[in-house]
Every structure is written in structure tokens, then in C-alpha cells.
Amino acid sequence: MIYWILKLILGPILAALWQPRAEGVENIPLHGPAIMVGNHLSVADHFFGALPVPRKINFIAKSDYFSGTGAKGAIARRFFRGAGAIPIDRSGGKASESALRAGLKVLERGELLGIYPEGTRSPDGKLYRGKTGVARLILEAKVPVVPMAMINAEKIMPPGTTVPKLGIRPRVRFGTPLDFSRYYGMEDDHLVLRSITDEIMYALMQLSGQEYVDRYAKVVKEELERAAKEERKAEKAARKAEEKQRKQEKGV
Known part of the structure; x- marks a missing residue:
């Protein structure tokens, strides 16, 4: 409920101030579970990426957003939870397994799950190597995978800033769903996981026009x-x- 209230309030404001554009919305399934894989340029990705989507996207987000103290931390936690963010610990090991389970629960409910394979925001607007956790999730869930490329979001909220800049028009491009059914049952093969992840990053590079860095x-x-x-x-x-x-x- 909070998600839709926030979208109802923020949607018209974002549309009026930044006039965002969206392409390929028809590639998003109207019903059933799907994984939305995106590049990560800015915290603004959460807002402008979800704006044109008629369904709720549950984004996997770093746990730092939920660990603040005092009144400010409480407000941040409530806001990100309301916005559909799922906190995860990115330290690896059991924490990574926990993140996988959390993502699968969202998909089992028939909802959309948003994930950024880079694992963190780009420091300079380039597209970086994806982490293979997204591939494991795809093979276990066996659901449609839709690439979601943000453009210009880093110019609206550059790293380290808290106030968004005006005069910049963001875009989001939703690509044709990617099919990885040929790899089902091979989630323990690291070479397969890397191949899937690289294919995702290539699709995002094509959609976003970003320079790719294999690091x-x-x-x-x-x-x-x-x-x-x-x-x-x-x-x-x-x-x-x-x-x-x-x-x-x-x-x-």
C-alpha cells in the first residue's frame, strides 16, 4: 500500500520536473514473476526505473539503507521498505545465500524483482562487470528476465549528492526478455553463471550505450x-x- 501511495504522490512530481521517457514497457510481463536486471547509476534508478512500470518492482538494496540510527534512520528504513526495497548483506557467504532466498520469495509470490548485477552504483557512469549471484537466481527461479537500462540518472544525482539536479531528462529502456532456459539445472557451474551474467551485461551495454569495463x-x-x-x-x-x-x- 505504501508503495502505491508513494508512486501516486511522487509520480506526477517526477514527471513534471524531469519529464522522463520510457521505451519498451511492452516487454514487461503484465502478470506473473519476472526478474528486472538493471545497470546502476544512481539512487534515482529506483524511482525513474519503476515510474513507467504498471506493477510493483521489489528492488534488492544494500542493507546500509536500513541500518541508520535515530529519527533519520527510522524514516529512511520506512521509506525504502515502502518503496519496495529488500535489504541484503553484500558481505558474501551465508549473506549471499540469504539474499538469494529473499529474492526467490518475491518471485514465488508472482511479483517483479529488481536487481543490479554490478552490486553497487557505478562510480563514473561506466558499466562494470556483473556479479554471478543474479545468474544463480535466474536458474533457480526459472522466470522471464527483462533488461532495464537507465540513462542520465547519474547526472541527476551524482555520487555523494543528496539534492537532485533539474534540467536533465532521464530515460529507461526495457529490452526484449532474455532466455536462459538452455542452462536450467546448471546453477552450480561457475562458467555457466559467468556466461549468463556476461550476456546480461552485454544486453545492458547495448541498451544504455555505456562504456563497458571488465572489472x-x-x-x-x-x-x-x-x-x-x-x-x-x-x-x-x-x-x-x-x-x-x-x-x-x-x-x-
């Missing part, structure tokens, strides 16, 4: 964060050296 987005993010940290450290050291030099000059 995990999380690894690239960590490298960028370390580089930024080192740069700040160097700048701080340079300022200290300049200050020390000025003091020495004054002493002379």
Missing part, C-alpha cells in the same frame, strides 16, 4: 577512494610545508 565497480570505487585519500594527505602535507617555510622566512 568490478566495488574494486574501482575502493581504488578511487584510496587515491582521493592519498591526494588529500599530500595536499595537507604540502600546506604544512608551506606554513613551515613561511614561519622560517619570518624568523629570518
Whole structure:
């Protein structure tokens, strides 16, 4: 109920301020379970991706969105749950198995499940290597798989921002459903899982027009964060050296 109330309220606002466009909505099944696989550019993906879909999409989301404290954390948890988000722990192992089970429950109810194979938001607008968990889910669920490509969402809410920018028109393209029935029963074969995942990422690349990078987005993010940290450290050291030099000059 909260999902539809939010959509009823936010839908006209998003449509009026950003005038989003959608293509290929007819590729989404009107009834029954299906997995919506998408690229992940921004938190705005959750909103603009679901806006043109006449059904509720239950997005798998990182547990950080639900672990905040105080009034702000409580509001965030209620909002994301109401918006159809399913919290998962991305640490791997038993946590990954738990995420798989949660996704299967959604599909067993005959609903739509949204998942971002990259596992995290792109740090620079490029498309990164997908994680194979989505392939396992596809083979166990045996349901239609619809690629969902977001375009321009990262320009509306770049990483680190909380206020969306106006004047940018987002688009979402829903591709032709992907058929992986030839792999049913092979969910324990890692080469099969990688093949399925790569096929999904190729479809998203074709739909979105993004440059593909055969590396995990999380690894690239960590490298960028370390580089930024080192740069700040160097700048701080340079300022200290300049200050020390000025003091020495004054002493002379």
C-alpha cells in the first residue's frame, strides 16, 4: 500500500520536473514473476526505473539503507521498505545465500524483482562487470528476465549528492526478455553463471550505450577512494610545508 501511495504522490512530481521517457514497457510481463536486471547509476534508478512500470518492482538494496540510527534512520528504513526495497548483506557467504532466498520469495509470490548485477552504483557512469549471484537466481527461479537500462540518472544525482539536479531528462529502456532456459539445472557451474551474467551485461551495454569495463565497480570505487585519500594527505602535507617555510622566512 505504501508503495502505491508513494508512486501516486511522487509520480506526477517526477514527471513534471524531469519529464522522463520510457521505451519498451511492452516487454514487461503484465502478470506473473519476472526478474528486472538493471545497470546502476544512481539512487534515482529506483524511482525513474519503476515510474513507467504498471506493477510493483521489489528492488534488492544494500542493507546500509536500513541500518541508520535515530529519527533519520527510522524514516529512511520506512521509506525504502515502502518503496519496495529488500535489504541484503553484500558481505558474501551465508549473506549471499540469504539474499538469494529473499529474492526467490518475491518471485514465488508472482511479483517483479529488481536487481543490479554490478552490486553497487557505478562510480563514473561506466558499466562494470556483473556479479554471478543474479545468474544463480535466474536458474533457480526459472522466470522471464527483462533488461532495464537507465540513462542520465547519474547526472541527476551524482555520487555523494543528496539534492537532485533539474534540467536533465532521464530515460529507461526495457529490452526484449532474455532466455536462459538452455542452462536450467546448471546453477552450480561457475562458467555457466559467468556466461549468463556476461550476456546480461552485454544486453545492458547495448541498451544504455555505456562504456563497458571488465572489472568490478566495488574494486574501482575502493581504488578511487584510496587515491582521493592519498591526494588529500599530500595536499595537507604540502600546506604544512608551506606554513613551515613561511614561519622560517619570518624568523629570518
